[in-house]
Amino acid sequence: MEKENVKLIFKESQEGRVAYSLPKTTIETKDWLGMCRRKDLDLPQVSERQIAGHYQNLAELNFCPYSEMDPLGSCTMKYNPPLMESIASLPGFLGLHPYQDESTIQGSLEAMYFLDLYLSEIAGMAKFTLQPSAGAHGESTGIMIGGAYFRHKGEKRSKVLAPDSAHGTNPASVANLGFEYEQVNSNERGWVDLADLEERMTEDVAIFMLTNPNTYGLFDPNIDKIAEIIHRKGGLLYYDGANLNAIMGKCRPGDLGFDIVHINLHKTFGTPHAMGGPGAGPTGVVEKLKDFLPVPTVEKKGEKYTLNYTVTHTIGKVKAFYGNIAVLKKAYAYILILGPEGLRKVSETAVVHANYMQEKLKKRGFEFPYGDQHCMHECVMRHENIDSLGHLLSERFKKLQATIHFPQAYFYMIEPTETETKESLDEYIESMIDADRALRDPKAMEELEKGRIYTPILKVNTRKGMARPCLIEKEENDASHDMTKLRERALRDC
């Protein structure tokens, strides 16, 4: 008998149970498909009450950031206000079709227009496209804009650079668009190695992608020199906005010399991560790149908002329709309720929180390789036994694990965000100290193991999971898996 926390919904299925209801109709029906019609369809047959029970039970297996601080470094797991959910769910937003007449979508266009305006001011850019669905999607968009710009100028540049500490999406975005990726070294302080950058920055390089604050949680103080090196060789400087939560209202990527910026709204602007998404990765550019943005952009003509499809050198489109509108609405609302001063305080508080944790943990003996510098909104610790520490925190202390083994092996990247209380930071610190002690002292571990296990399962056998993938549940009465035969029959009969 399989031991399961929650039975698979397929196992709840019984012939004759339904949850749905549909209107009655007397319409005359005809067999329009003949033998092309599928012969089998095996979806769960369950009552609505069973569905409610099932998903409620599944929900309870998740550790929820509403219950516990989620210090997942580089992900900015701040509190997601329910207000934004109810705003995004207004029927006037949810029920809108992207191709309906412009006169009937003025409200939504206004929200997009102002969001573009706000993001442009916050990032110091000339204009944003709201189309990209995620940070990585924004990266692709930005790289394509850069590519189109150089093509327009008649320059052949085949390389894109990023530091070794870059998020994995940077090199993946570059390679997936057919550019050659080259890594720039970081120096011992965690900053870009300027000599190495200088050497690699040739006229064959289109773009240098940089996260600043970087993934060590450090603001690279040489940013002006970096910008100078890139621009001197005619290249573009790309800002990976993953860590924008540290600097709103303090400095702007545009003023730092960046030419292209993507912003992860699901990080800095409080839209939920939703188990992985949807997020949104609006991408902004400086004046000289404005004419390369994807279409349509949103413009205001007199009192009317319109979708503009005539952008001179547009790269085209990066997504069907206009973007993850529901997510954009939440970010827009977030900016409206915080305002200029609020956004600045968001960043300041996030930075104070991260430094507080770094200092306190440092004083308790934890190793911070870059701890001689003030960090920005996140700090990186190094621990020999980081897998066990992280797991223990979840299993025995009901804490969410921070980012491990990034940007280097054995690193633990902590991003407490501004929305946590000082008490919860202290509690997390205490749990780290206790967990660390248990790892060093068998007696303390013994004590700990007498206590409660908070995770719904024990440590997962990842080796087995990787080696023997089971990616879908096989059908119970699986009679018809001879595809060729079925197909032959279908072809004959159609």
Place this chain on the structure above:
Amino acid sequence: MKDTIPYIATTKKDLLEMLAEIGVREINDLYEAIPQSLRLNRELILPSPIEKIDLPLSEIELRGYMQDTSSRNKGTYTYFLGAGCYNHYTPSIVDLFLKLPQFYTPYTPYKPETNQGTLQAMYEYQTMMCRLTGLEVSNASLYDGATAMVEAAKMASRLTGRNEIVISKSIHPEYRQVFNTYFRYGDWNVIEVGIDNGKTDLKELEQKISEHTAAVIIQSPNFFGILEGMDYVADMVHKHSSLYINLVVEALSLALIKPTDFGADIVAGEAQSFGNHMSFGGPHLGFINCYSKHKSRLPGRIVTKTEDADGTTAYMLWGAAREQHISRDRATSNICSNHALNALAASIYLSWYGSKGLSELADIHNMQMAHYAYEKIHKITGYEATFRGNRFFNEFVVGCPHDVGTLNKKLLEYDIVGGLDLGRFYPEYKDRILFCITEKADQDDIDELADILEYLSKKGVE
């Protein structure tokens, strides 16, 4: 100046204590790494969208403003517009569970022990999608159908080692636009095949496939609502050892048509129809399904079933070596954030309808109803049938005696959103209109539409 900021709990006292612990006098000391000359020494300038109320807004003001903004949109129409975004009914239970904090707040389930709910829900989603398409592996969502088409083509290219992709002109025009945007970068050869009577021109297709072809992409139901690929397309493609990618944009059609019955190797597309609101075009739900032998090239998260140290069933992410955070520039894709919540909507939706309900919904309330509408409309003077002799699902094209834009403006007066002006994307099909019928329109709505069209065809729309 306000002392308190919503969503920040740190008091002045907390702040002073923390600064003391850190050993600095003021917050700006923490920003010492930013060169002085590059700092923003002013507050951000964010003009208010509302007259006389500056930012920040209170929750009450914000709610009021948004209420007002949403009502300046007009969404209370009867829709006869589809074209890649479908006005299906979303059951209440879907909306409820999408708002549970345990589902909408957590991050990607990297750590399995604390994310079993997400992982099991994604495993169930993968299973349901594969049961619909007939394939063996599904990723746990991509951004949307257009980007799924791009990813599927790249996947096919990696699998075959070829760089030529053949796409049909009957594919959604915006999908092709996205496709062409991406495939301008790198060494690609994209070949478009034209349309013959509303379907991919098979003679032309046959000529254009060669031993260089990585994949042929055909949408079914295609942009005109017509079912394609239920003939020898797969054989044509397979003769050259190329892959046949069946693009599905109206996922509800899967309730009646199983792509593997017709030789699809990869099914990619958009599953917005499964419980996801139109939302002015996003967020929707991209997907790719494939055979097990192709899974190492499949982009996106994939969940596997396994067990924990105690032998209890457990779920975890599979195949991180495909992904960007491990393989960086050698990853199958750069995708990180995806559309997991939309996938959850799809699973709840599919459980709610079940096999029986989904077939009834697709057959009676979409396909049959669309045929009913087609029968009524194409008999009206000027709305002559076009692309005759094809099978269609819930969309169809007819002629239009008026300028389509002007007609649609007129229909708004009757609280109706009319069909798509095909001329917008296909100049050669100017004065044709693409109607879509879903379960949200009943027989009376269709009769009313037909009556109005008939009336206007006599009276004119000017």
